Amino acid sequence: xxVLVPIKRVIDYNxxxxxxxxxxxxxxxxxxxxxxxxxxxxxxxxxxxxxAGTATEVIAVSIGDKSCQExxxxxxxxxxxxxxxxxxxxxxDSINVAKLLQxxxxxxxxxxxxxxxxAIDSDNNQTGQMLAALTGMPQGTFASAVSVDGDKVNVTxxxxxxxxxxxxxxPAIVTTDLRLNEPRYASLPNIMKAKRKPLDVKAAADFGxxxxxxxxxxxxxxxxxxxxxxxVESIDELVEKLKNEAKVIS
Amino acid sequence: xxxxxxxxxxxxxxxxxxxxxIAAAQAIGGDIHLLVAGHNCQAxxxxxxxxxxVSKVLVADNAAYExxxxxxxxxxxxxxxxDYTHIIATAxxxxxxxxxxxxxxxxxxxxxxxxxxxxxxxxxxxxxxGNAIATVQSLDSKKVITVRPTGFDAVATDGSAxxxxxxxxxxxxxxxxxxxxxxxxxxxxxxxxxxxxxxGRGMQNGDNFKLLDGIADKLGAAIGASxxxxxxxxxxxxxxxxxxxxxxxxxxxIAVGISGAIQHLAGMKDSKVIVAINKDAEAPxxxxxxxxxxxxxxxxxxxxxxxx
Numbered sequence: 001x002x003v004l005v006p007i008k009r010v011i012d013y014n015x016x017x018x019x020x021x022x023x024x025x026x027x028x029x030x031x032x033x034x035x036x037x038x039x040x041x042x043x044x045x046x047x048x049x050x051x052a053g054t055a056t057e058v059i060a061v062s063i064g065d066k067s068c069q070e071x072x073x074x075x076x077x078x079x080x081x082x083x084x085x086x087x088x089x090x091x092x093d094s095i096n097v098a099k100l101l102q103x104x105x106x107x108x109x110x111x112x113x114x115x116x117x118x119a120i121d122s123d124n125n126q127t128g129q130m131l132a133a134l135t136g137m138p139q140g141t142f143a144s145a146v147s148v149d150g151d152k153v154n155v156t157x158x159x160x161x162x163x164x165x166x167x168x169x170x171p172a173i174v175t176t177d178l179r180l181n182e183p184r185y186a187s188l189p190n191i192m193k194a195k196r197k198p199l200d201v202k203a204a205a206d207f208g209x210x211x212x213x214x215x216x217x218x219x220x221x222x223x224x225x226x227x228x229x230x231x232v233e234s235i236d237e238l239v240e241k242l243k244n245e246a247k248v249i250s
Numbered sequence: 251x252x253x254x255x256x257x258x259x260x261x262x263x264x265x266x267x268x269x270x271x272i273a274a275a276q277a278i279g280g281d282i283h284l285l286v287a288g289h290n291c292q293a294x295x296x297x298x299x300x301x302x303x304v305s306k307v308l309v310a311d312n313a314a315y316e317x318x319x320x321x322x323x324x325x326x327x328x329x330x331x332x333d334y335t336h337i338i339a340t341a342x343x344x345x346x347x348x349x350x351x352x353x354x355x356x357x358x359x360x361x362x363x364x365x366x367x368x369x370x371x372x373x374x375x376x377x378x379x380g381n382a383i384a385t386v387q388s389l390d391s392k393k394v395i396t397v398r399p400t401g402f403d404a405v406a407t408d409g410s411a412x413x414x415x416x417x418x419x420x421x422x423x424x425x426x427x428x429x430x431x432x433x434x435x436x437x438x439x440x441x442x443x444x445x446x447x448x449x450g451r452g453m454q455n456g457d458n459f460k461l462l463d464g465i466a467d468k469l470g471a472a473i474g475a476s477x478x479x480x481x482x483x484x485x486x487x488x489x490x491x492x493x494x495x496x497x498x499x500x501x502x503x504i505a506v507g508i509s510g511a512i513q514h515l516a517g518m519k520d521s522k523v524i525v526a527i528n529k530d531a532e533a534p535x536x537x538x539x540x541x542x543x544x545x546x547x548x549x550x551x552x553x554x555x556x557x558x
Contacts, residue, residue, distance in 0.1 A: 013513070016512065017381045120378070121378055123363065123375075126350035128350075129320065129350035130350045130353065130354035133352075133355050138321050139320055139347070141320070142347075161260075179487055220377070222382065222383070223519075226538050229541055230542070231541075231544060235553040242502070246540065
């Protein structure tokens with residue numbers, strides 16, 4: 001079966017972001033960018049399904065300007081077979097991302113779409129669920145285990161109280177949690193090979209979808225700074241401070 | 251304005267975070283209705299009917315809703331949405347799961363994880379693991395919102411709302427529940443506890459987490475963990491505090507053997523008082539800790555337990 005993996009180019013997870021002085025957004029000029037960690041897990045899962053003989057083809061797709069081709073090449077180096085870039089320089093709401101992906105799903109007819117559960121920049125946690133709604137597919141979100149079984153896929157999900165396993169009719173949407181797998185590193189030969197793998201570019205405007213933003217980013221501010229604390233010398237001092245100064249224990 | 255709030259529950263008990271979500275709904279203002287969808291969930295309906303500021307409780311009691319599968323719940327909520335300007339759920343795993351599906355079925359954007367309400371269409375939410383705070387205006391006619399419970403104070407429970415049973419059942423029939431493995435704990439719920447003590451990689455193994463038990467008992471605390479501790483298999487994942495785990499804001503948060511990576515801080519830096527115990531004086535956790543103790547946790551923890 002065919003597996004589609006949408007991926008997102010985001011700020012590297014180790015970078016501490018700065019808010020722009022005019023509070024219009026965060027400053028992404030000259031910061032290190034990378035494939036969203038949850039998307040990397042999605043690619044790894046798809047590649048493992050291929051290695052297990054379950055999947056026949058893995059297609060990576062990303063929406064953004066030319067720079068996201070870098071992340072698509074990374075996905076190809078990790079084992080995806082081909083890539084699609086949906087070219088746009090617009091900043092899209094999840095609903096519009098999901099609508100573009102819906103068109104890709106209609107065209108490619110994958111049996112499984114694996115996405116990350118959230119992007120570490122917008123922290124929305126929406127796209128997979130929205131894509132599932134638009135395509136009418138069932139969804140297995142926050143997956144920590146995935147097993148395809150005939151015309152169904154069993155997904156173990158990380159939920160508040162523990163784990164839950166559900167069975168979904170294929171085709172289905174899965175979104176990855178951190179514990180689904182440990183992504184591999186791309187080897188140099190695979191990075192070289194990835195340069196020759198097909199990467200199609202399609203203009204977002206050609207999909208005939210109204211991509212007008214449904215939200216208006218009014219402002220972005222830095223979070224309230226915490227007051228610098230003190231270093232205590234002993235447990236006795238700590239307990240005394242918590243009791244008498246902070247008054248959080250009695 | 252009329253607001254539909256989804257009640258989080260396990261068919262027998264209402265989750266306390268719903269009371270905070272209702273506070274967010276009150277901040278928006280308008281007539282507030284609650285939806286209880288589940289199976290054999292009358293006790294929950296009775297409980298929420300007493301929540302302040304709620305005028306009506308809609309109860310959808312059917313086997314199709316027992317495990318709150320996103321496919322079935324989203325159809326129900328989308329159908330009810332015709333009568334509401336705002337549809338709101340708590341940003342816990344159930345709400346996060348089905349609400350974007352509702353938003354897409356309604357063809358609107360969703361505003362996730364709000365921590366404050368500016369007006370009926372403008373909300374405040376953290377982005378970039380809480381390292382920036384965005385004020386976002388929704389331009390859609392219907393607002394689909396999830397609420398981060400730590401941003402709001404729980405409303406009181408001395409009201410009395412009318413309970414209305416819904417008889418129509420929406421069953422998509424494309425997914426089913428197989429099994430669940432829930433953690434059993436006598437301790438307070440991590441999200442609701444006023445004191446949380448968390449262990450990180452420095453705990454070295456799962457057995458050492460027992461060192462936290464006695465302290466947690468004495469303080470009535472919940473026990474949390476960093477991602478490193480969960481990934482290393484020391485403790486189950488539902489104990490994870492952070493950007494991708496649970497967001498907590500207790501009165502007292504004690505971080506033991508946790509370095510304080512951005513992703514962990516995202517889940518706890520709104521705690522009132524933060525204590526860090528770490529043997530590395532350079533650990534980033536000390537930059538947010540109100541009280542820091544540079545010490546080996548294997549010496550510090552037994553001593554702390556004995557002094558409480």
